Amino acid sequence: xxxxxxxxxxxxxxxxxxxxxxxxxxxxxxxxxxxxxxxxxxxxxxxxxxxxxxxxxxxxxxxxxxxxxxxxxxxxxxxxxxxxxxxxxxxxxxxxxxxxxxxxxxxxxxxxxxxxxxxxxxxxxxxxxxxxxxxxxxxxxxxxxxxxxxxxxxxxxxxxxxxxxxxxxxxxxxxxxxxxxxxxxxxxxxxxxxxxxxxxxxxxxxxxxxxxxxxxxxxxxxxxxxxxxxxxxxxxxxxxxxxxxxxxxxxxxxxxxxxxxxxxxxxxxxxxxxxxxxxxxxxxxxxxxxxxxxxxxxxxxxxxxxxxxxxxxxxxxxxxxxxxxxxxxxxxxxxxxxxxxxxxxxxxxxxxxxxxxxxxxxxxxxxxxxxxxxxxxxxxxxxxxxxxxxxxxxx
Ligand code: V47
Ligand code: SF4
Numbered sequence: 001x002x003x004x005x006x007x008x009x010x011x012x013x014x015x016x017x018x019x020x021x022x023x024x025x026x027x028x029x030x031x032x033x034x035x036x037x038x039x040x041x042x043x044x045x046x047x048x049x050x051x052x053x054x055x056x057x058x059x060x061x062x063x064x065x066x067x068x069x070x071x072x073x074x075x076x077x078x079x080x081x082x083x084x085x086x087x088x089x090x091x092x093x094x095x096x097x098x099x100x101x102x103x104x105x106x107x108x109x110x111x112x113x114x115x116x117x118x119x120x121x122x123x124x125x126x127x128x129x130x131x132x133x134x135x136x137x138x139x140x141x142x143x144x145x146x147x148x149x150x151x152x153x154x155x156x157x158x159x160x161x162x163x164x165x166x167x168x169x170x171x172x173x174x175x176x177x178x179x180x181x182x183x184x185x186x187x188x189x190x191x192x193x194x195x196x197x198x199x200x201x202x203x204x205x206x207x208x209x210x211x212x213x214x215x216x217x218x219x220x221x222x223x224x225x226x227x228x229x230x231x232x233x234x235x236x237x238x239x240x241x242x243x244x245x246x247x248x249x250x251x252x253x254x255x256x257x258x259x260x261x262x263x264x265x266x267x268x269x270x271x272x273x274x275x276x277x278x279x280x281x282x283x284x285x286x287x288x289x290x291x292x293x294x295x296x297x298x299x300x301x302x303x304x305x306x307x308x309x310x311x312x313x314x315x316x317x318x319x320x321x322x323x324x325x326x327x328x329x330x331x332x333x334x335x336x337x338x339x340x341x342x343x344x345x346x347x348x349x350x351x352x353x354x355x356x357x358x359x360x361x362x363x364x365x366x367x368x369x370x371x372x373x374x375x376x377x378x379x380x381x382x383x384x385x386x387x388x389x390x391x392x393x394x395x
Pocket of ligand 1 (some may be wrong): 084085086087123176185186187188189190191226227228229230261263265266267268270304324
């Protein structure tokens with residue numbers, strides 16, 4: 001029987017340019033920026049799915065990773081005014097937001113004592129009192145309380161601000177963060193790198209070069225980080241290609257990125273509510289193109305609280321091999337922006353079933369992709385033998 005890619009190449013309706021790109025994927029050759037643009041402009045969902053799935057299968061087979069984490073959001077008050085942000089309460093409307101003290105944050109950390117979480121993801125707004133010293137103290141206090149808890153914290157947006165305010169270089173600042181207990185960096189704050197878009201939607205915060213430089217320094221210190229792209233608003237396809245290209249270039253240099261996470265723009269309660277959201281078809285095309293373009297990234301992650309469980313399941317056939325953790329409703333960033341999941345909480349068993357029901361293997365990982373537990377042949381208590389498709393409630 002002919003495999004899907006061979007059938008694709010024999011399709012008389014496929015343009016020579018798309019055939020050439022398919023051939024590159026088969027030969028494991030890198031595609032160019034022009035190829036990337038052509039994929040966004042012309043490639044069908046089925047074409048992209050076949051190619052992205054081929055790469056996913058080559059890299060990971062059916063393995064699909066998840067981890068157990070929780071979010072800590074020190075504040076939702078922010079100095080910046082990103083137009084897509086539904087989360088922040090401007091400094092002028094401070095009373096509508098929250099600003100946790102050190103003690104309050106440690107209490108939130110302690111709520112997870114005895115629970116099998118491996119990671120705390122810390123992210124929030126930017127405010128002067130959350131300075132370099134504050135975060136050093138916070139990381140140290142978390143490690144003193146629970147040394148094995150992995151701290152994945154802050155983005156270059158916060159680091160750029162606190163280092164400037166503290167009058168330290170990026171190099172010195174990142175070293176101090178690592179010394180205090182920072183283990184890895186999440187992918188946020190990347191938005192769209194191209195200044196034509198960045199200045200419009202995220203003016204005033206760190207620019208593309210600064211975002212990339214802080215990740216580079218962190219990688220040079222021997223640490224790993226993620227990258228995101230906030231897509232589906234006012235950017236054009238060439239801005240997305242530019243974004244992917246800048247990430248691919250830095251990854252060639254450092255190899256320090258673990259995972260790429262496309263973030264679908266949600267339009268509730270923000271200054272861009274008039275901008276229509278992308279369709280599910282476009283979301284799946286975007287995952288697939290990211291998988292094809294970022295040949296030097298090991299993992300592509302779908303953030304299920306944002307896109308919903310069903311699209312997350314579908315994404316696993318479009319290049320995605322990771323679904324964000326078994327988090328509970330500790331993050332407000334997306335619920336406030338109108339995400340699919342109003343109370344994003346899944347138990348390990350639900351998450352495993354979600355992965356299994358599309359015939360993939362569920363693997364629990366830690367932040368650095370060490371296997372915590374392989375659920376492929378796992379039988380939950382009171383569970384009958386796994387029989388294939390499990391219908392999930394529609395959300
Ligand atoms: O930088 C804010 C995005 C990001 C909206 O590294 C929005 O494992 C869509 O980066 N519509 C922060 N997106 C979250 C983030 C993240 C999430 C999950 C996992 C990881 C990881 C990182 O959220 C921001 C911004 O790009 N965002 N508002 C919105 N209305
Ligand atoms: Fe502040 Fe981040 Fe919201 Fe921008 S996206 S306003 S930096 S919290």
